[in-house]
Amino acid sequence: MKEYRLNVDPRILELLGPNLYTNIYYVLAELISNAYDADAKNVYIISNKDDIRVEDDGHGMSYEAGDIARYLNVAGVSRTTEEESHTKSGTRRKMGRKGVGKLAALSVSENVDVLTVANGEKSGFVLSRHPENGNELKAIPDESIVFERVEDHGSAIIMRHPQYRLHKTLDAVKRNLLKIFPLVDANFRIHVIRGTETVTIDDFDRSVMGELSTLITLGAKFAPLCDLVPDSYPDKRSELVVSQEVKTMPVTMKTSDGKEHEYPLEVLGWIGTYKTTRGRKAEMTDFPDNFISLFANEKMGEFNILPIVGQNKLNEVYVVGQLHVDLFELTDLPDMALSNRQGYKSDDPRYEAVREYVRNELLAEILKKREAFTDIVNAGKKLQKEEAQRNDEAKLRLSVDAFRKKASEEAAKALKELGVNVSREAMEEAISKSISANSPDLGLKAAVDAQKKKILISQTYPDKPFADIIYQMLVYNNVPTDDILYTNCDDEACRVPEGRAVYDYLREFFVESYSTQKIFVLFVTSENTKVSWGAITEVGASWITQIDHKIFNIHPFRPEHPLNDEVQWQSTNREEPTRGDLWMIRLNADVFCQKVEAICDALDYGKKTRAQNMAHLGTLVSIRNA
Template sequence: MTENDDFRFEISLSVLNHLGRNLYRNFITVLGEAISNSWDAEAKNVWITIDKVNSSFIIMDDGNGMTAEEFQGKFLKVGYSKRKDGTYKTGSDRPYIGAKGIGKLALLSCADKVSVFSKTKDTDYVGGVIDNSGLDAAITSDMTPDQYPLEDLDFSLIDGLTHDHEHGTIIYFENTKEHIRNSIAHLRKLIAMTFRFSVIDENFKIHVNGDPVSVEDLKDLAGNTEFCWVINGYCDEFIKKFTGKAAEPIALTTTLNVSGFLATVKLPRHLKIDGTDQRATVDLFVNGRLREKNIIRHIPTQRILESYLYGQLHFNDMDAPGRDPFTSSREGIVEDDENFQSLLDYLKHTVLPHILDEWDKLRLDRGKEGDDENTGRATKKQRTVKSLYSQAKNEYKPENDDPNSDQVDTWLEELAPDAEFNISAYVDCFLSENLVRKYMTVKGVALSKPSETEVATWRQREQDRKGEANISFTIRKDNDDLSYLGMDHMAKSIEGNGDGGKNASLVKDAVNYKPVRNAVGHTGLLTDNAKTHLSMTFENIKGRIRNLLQS
């Protein structure tokens, strides 16, 4: 070569593997690229037709379509960007979703053969066929793109589709069995999660096998949504479908130009999209397109709330002129992007702590499990008792069509605070008295004379009651004398063996504790003074029993 020779880049077809077939693994992402192209082409409708029997599917739109020159110079030109002249919106003022010009290569990743048919209102169909087996051979031979012409179109593939198709693009995918394994219903849910939420033009519809995808495809998720927080006044059709919510949406504000919602479901399993390996998460949308799924993974809280949380955040400022914060696969955000970091900071330091605390309170108010680690609001013991009562009360609820249903619900709610206190008090009583019994057995503590009289009285009373009930079997597991004694008599035996122990601390506390303890044992409802008395006295008793057990 001489110094006057022209040097130029030469790209091998193997680049299509790196930018297309091997870069896109998620079928929904592949659909997203085709739908994004339809959006940018001013389409009002996208029709997705799945043919599982023949392992194929079709994506058709009614967009502007392409001339032969546009198909070659734009669609087949890897890296061609609609924004290269500084234009960021379509003729109808839609924001362009495509940016890098490589998303179209995703289409190669989900079928053995891809046929592209396109026409404008003034031209006939143009296009070509990309056969992945032929492409593999060309890559193996290290061909350049200009050495690999596309195959001719087979118009029999789209018979019946072209009659009313005045303009737009049809893409036919052959042999796609692995990528359409989900049922149509499940696929509709995935599409609804990924696209329907993000529709920013009411004239843009996505159809699957003839029926438009809508929020109705997510009615299970909407019906199981319990609480909702909306950011900067956001509202959409999906939020209006929250029939299972236990409270009205709670408003959040921020100076960031962000909108959207965060919501929690009743149970973690309600986030699962049945029949798929997908679940609803907190997702980031930019100009109506999903750009980052499960954004919370960047700032994990390791708290139970994450198992219940999902939502959408819309942050269009991330797609401003001169910015390109999206990864090559279009499935994520470059993490050091300034706007993205501002959003993460807002979520981490403001939104999530606020929602975590409110969610915990709202759940506790409903008698549900909340955030066990929030011990400032309620101890784990208190939370467990609330949960136990909540589960138990459901066994007493009449059927919804029972005329007494509302009245019984009111009674159950009124009993909740007393039930929770009494359940906790009974557990404390059960543990403390049985631990003292075991202590006395191991230590061989003799019973005082008054205690022996008490045992005889209660044995006879129980025998009489069994006779009245015609019961012949043994009731008590441990039928020894100690099982008939309360804390007061056991304390006297431990600390004074009779009257001499009246001033001992456990005896005094046990005597003070007995009247209220008996009311709890007989399922009585306590006054506030009685609750305070029992709680304070029992703290002393627990301290004394801990000392006994340590000895």
């Protein structure tokens, strides 16, 4: 009878077992990774009434060759050299490193059967959170080692009476698995089986890429994904789908021997945005559909960094991506995985470098492409609305001209009938009566005014985070998005129609219009303003047309004439003059709310109270006491 001895304090099983993972799909990902490292071509996830079984057709483990002894050496490092970093076949790079993942199944069940067969040699034992004989594990006799799907070689992990269950529909199970283990193709398939139902997962790329509207790939390995994104707008495809080179950044790290070295940190993978989110909530899964995952050596290390790198913008709900950074798992460098194996240490220089790159460059770039896609989709609707506005403007011109002509004629007729020798008061009364009689002809002016944008947020793109705060505070104070003109807004309703220049739009509907309504301008000023020709032009235009405006300034910049620098402007701080996190002292936060409320008063919007505005502002920006 074979003996199986666990090379670790059995109390570790009781401590780690139920706490190592809190989601069954992370457990399955570990077991699938083990199958991948065993050069399996098929993994079978079989959900039965009283157990969940994971079988694979990999090499299996030989008791005689010492494979099982190595398996039971929990937390033994599985790769210390480059040669050990590859599987037996030499065709795959190993995902496992620390050997802790083999305990993953104990997070689901108190007792787990491990069955394996290698070249016909069978072995089996029971992993338990509470071993009866210390390090000695209960052996499973050969006649009880039975597989459902494999024959001469492979392994099976049987989680008996599992605490967690798979989703009720296999389609949802498939979506969950694809999110955390995308490395599937014709050479590595995952089969999910429940009763008579079966779903096979063998093509990640096509199933996800077909749902996207925009895509950025990093590295030649992922460039072919671009061909899988639907070609909805061929003339604009180069703006929406693009392949880029690998992103490389230098990172200085200490190796295990304490010496510092500079390593090239390479980021590969892809990031995109969905065409729509409609219908997704109808089939709820255990993971959100908007995420940015981090992988190393093809294995997921952290499912979603979007909450960390994002800014809670509305259009972030469309974002999805998977980034691969193999330097996270370089054998020579410290392990950066968290103890629960569901994330990375946030203070590791490698993690910090990737986080800042995604936050400051990659995410901003894909969101701009999403904006471009939205503009293209809605271009027709916006052009129709603009054409209606233009037609009403033309009608207003005709009405005003007709009014002037008719009023003048009737005034002249009235004066003639009164004779030459009439008093000034009589003339004024006659003209006044004529104007009153014809004033209904100008009723269209109200309709024209109602169609116009009321507020322009003037800013440079580097100052978008601050402009976004102003925009969100306006919306919070019941300002309709259709009344706001904000060229870099995440909400397409605030941007000018696709293909239209903002200056042409402003000139046509505000400078050359017969309607006297002017736009209220909110200037976001900072050190970036001085180097932005567009921002300087807008400042000059507002002075020439005498448009009312408010100033929201980022220190240390100082607004000057022709802006109205004689009144108090709102001042906000930034960690660096041209970039970084924003913050305000309490006084400036109060001034911010005061200005937003003043705008609402001027344009007749139903503003919130000061206390409500201060509380909401505190959710958008850091407010400090000093």
